[in-house]
Amino acid sequence: MWQYQAPLRDMQFVLEHWLQAPKAWSQTEAFDTLDLPLALQVLEEAARFCSGVLAPLNASGDRQGCRFDGGHVRTPDGFVQAYAAYVEGGWPALACAEAAGGQGLPQVLDAALQEMLYASNHGWAMYTGIAHGAYLCLKTHAPQWIQDCYLPQIVSGQTLPTMCLTEPQAGSDVGLLRCRAEPQADGSYRLTGNKLFISGGEHDLTENILHLVLARLPDAPAGSRGISLFLVPKRLDSGANALRCDGIEHKMGIKGSATCSLVFDGAQGWLIGEAHRGLAAMFVMMNSARLHVGLQGLGHTEAALQNAWGYAQERQQMRAPLRPAGAAAQAADPIHYHPAMRRTLLTLKAKSEGMRAIGYWAAHLLDQGDLQLAELLTPIIKAYFTEQGFEQASQALQVFGGYGYVAEFAIEQTLRDSRIAMIYEGSNEIQANDLLVRKVLGDEGQAFERLLSVMREEAPLASLCERLQAVVAQVRDDSIEDPEYPYRAAGEFLRLCGVALLAFAWARTARVAEQLPEPQRAEKLETARFFFAYLLPEVDQRIALIRAARAPLPFLA
Incomplete structure (x- = not known):
């Protein structure tokens, strides 16, 4: 169960x-x-x-x-x-x-x-x-x-919105989209084209659905700079709008979510923001969505931890090499006594609690108006958290053994559901490029230096911050002669930042946990010690892989 x-x-x-x-x-x-x-x-x-x-x-x-x-x-x-x-x-x-x-x-x-x-x-x-x-x-x-009409409907839950970007020929490269918007005499627009992979594009939860659609005006320049954003309701005051769902996808996971193909056949809509600047308006929504997608990875990690821990307490197999003090000797022990399982469960715990601190920190920064740090953290949270959600669900499934592979125990659903989060709202590879190329190298490291200055407030991280600073300097220097190098190193750099942020989370946790009552104090300090002994050494691996990425990648024949 x-x-x-x-x-x-x-x-x-x-x-x-x-x-x-x-x-x-x-x-x-x-x-x-x-x-x-x-x-x-x-x-x-x-x-x-x-x-x-x-x-x-x-x-x-x-x-x-x-x-x-x-x-x-x-x-x-x-x-x-x-x-x-x-x-x-x-x-x-x-x-x-x-x-x-x-x-x-x-x-x-x-x-x-x-x-x-x-x-x-x-x-x-x-x-x-x-x-x-x-x-x-x-x-x-x-x-x-539009705000007066539709914001109260979203806030009250009377209606639900969608985000309509992807087309059959245009996924991550939205500059290839073909959906057209024709201006009308009354100030509205008529949209024609196809969109796919639209989450909640059609459903029975609300009577109306508000589609936020990227499309091109007749005078639009080519590429992503020629895209505008439109609000296209499923239903108008006069009745149904000229759009329809012509199918849903049959997917690996999140099967309760309707992933739709939509056809706009002269549907009425209204311009949001400035003409040809739709991406700027859409990114307000996408940045929020990317933080939420990162929290999906956190949610899957936490759910995987809870279910693996519950199973490991009940399942008995073999005698453990070492038992906790006071445990009765018996022919078989709960599997959470065994070192391999203890390490897996502690990893799940350290990742889940560490990601929670960092994910909530990013949201708290938004509350405090610190957009610079929040925007720097967003691609790390989106990509690293979702990667961990899938990886830790897989490790949790291992705790169940063969039972984890069957639907009765449902950890296999967590594994399937978690996989999509690495793809949508900008694939993790795109997030890595955004982080290193645009947000670190692109602003001459100003936001990244601010992050390091915050991390240095935790004394044990001084050496780690120096290493991170050195990595950025090395990538910047080497990219002068090899402009592709940052793109080859981006994925490992993002993972390095993910581990470093977990180190920040656990360094601060270890410091503030001293004021907690027992047994929470001891629990936090034990998990912090585990993180620094067993998980922080991944930093060495990631730095080595960033340096290894200096070697050019061959093209496949």
């Missing part, structure tokens, strides 16, 4: 001790009425919803999947009712401005909510996952009449 309970104690540790968020809230006008007890009450209610409503639908939603019939999509049994409960609980409004009908709470609380949603039911959470990013996009770039 697959189980999930939100890790509320660790969430409180991150908010109260690691981030000292209540102190920051008291000094921020937008949040000065929020205190820790209220924040914890919000998280407790979210945990109750996720464990009581969403988690029981996870396996059944995977088995049943979505059904497509005549242009209409039916989500798995229970999904509609779960969404109604989500709306009734006010969760769509959590981090939205009060002026738009929201609750005005910090994004760091929304980050905790997102972790819980994805950990408990990734397929269901795909329908709601883009909503906050769409809200930010319209709030920043839409004409006032």
Whole structure:
């Protein structure tokens, strides 16, 4: 049986001790009425919803999947009712401005909510996952009449948005898209073209769906600089719009999420932002989405840890070489006594708790208006966290042995569901290029130097920061003669940054854990010692691989 309970104690540790968020809230006008007890009450209610409503639908939603019939999509049994409960609980409004009908709470609380949603039911959470990013996009770039009309619908949960980028011939390279937008006399536009891989492009959770669509105007220049963004509702005041779903994908995972192909056949829409500058408007939504996708990796890691730990306590196999003090001698021991399993479970724990601190930190930076550091962290969180979500789910499956490969224990679903997060919202390879080429080398290392200065506040990291600084200098120097070198090294550089951020998380944890009561203090310090002894040496491997990438890659025949 697959189980999930939100890790509320660790969430409180991150908010109260690691981030000292209540102190920051008291000094921020937008949040000065929020205190820790209220924040914890919000998280407790979210945990109750996720464990009581969403988690029981996870396996059944995977088995049943979505059904497509005549242009209409039916989500798995229970999904509609779960969404109604989500709306009734006010969760769509959590981090939205009060002026738009929201609750005005910090994004760091929304980050905790997102972790819980994805950990408990990734397929269901795909329908709601883009909503906050769409809200930010319209709030920043839409004409006032669109904000007045549609923002309250998103905030209340009355309607759900989508993000329509991909076309059959245009995936990561959006400059190749062909969808057309023709201006009309009334100021609207008519959109014609095909989009695919649209999460929630059609469903039965809400009557209306708001599609945010990238398309080209007649006078658009070629490439990505000729793209505009449009809002295209499924339904207009006059009735159905001229668009339809002509199929859903049959996928490896997240089967409860309808991944749709959409056809726009002269559908009416309205320009969002400036003409030919659609990517700038869309990236407001995508940056939010990428942080949320990173939290999917965290959610999968936490769920994998909980289920592997539960199984390892029950499963008995062979006698362990060493038992904990006071354990009774017996013919077979719980497998969590065995060194290989202890190492796997401790790795899951160290990765999950470390990523939680860093992921919530990025959201907290957004609350504090520190966009420079938040934007630097975003590609690392998106790519490194999702890679870990898949890798740690695989390691957790190993704890189950052969049982992990069968559907009864559901860790195989976690493995399948986690894999997509490495691909969508900008593949992890694109995130790596964005980090090293644009955000580190591109601004002459200013944001990266700020990150290192924060990390140096933890005394044990001084040497690590010097090594990171030296790596960036070496890549910058070598790229002068070999412009492709940063692209060959980018993936390993991002992984290096991921490990370094976990080191920062655990160095700060070890320092602030001294004020915790037992046994939480000892638990945190033990996990920190494990991280620095067993996981930090990966830094040496990543630096060696970055240097090895100096060798040119041959072209395959």
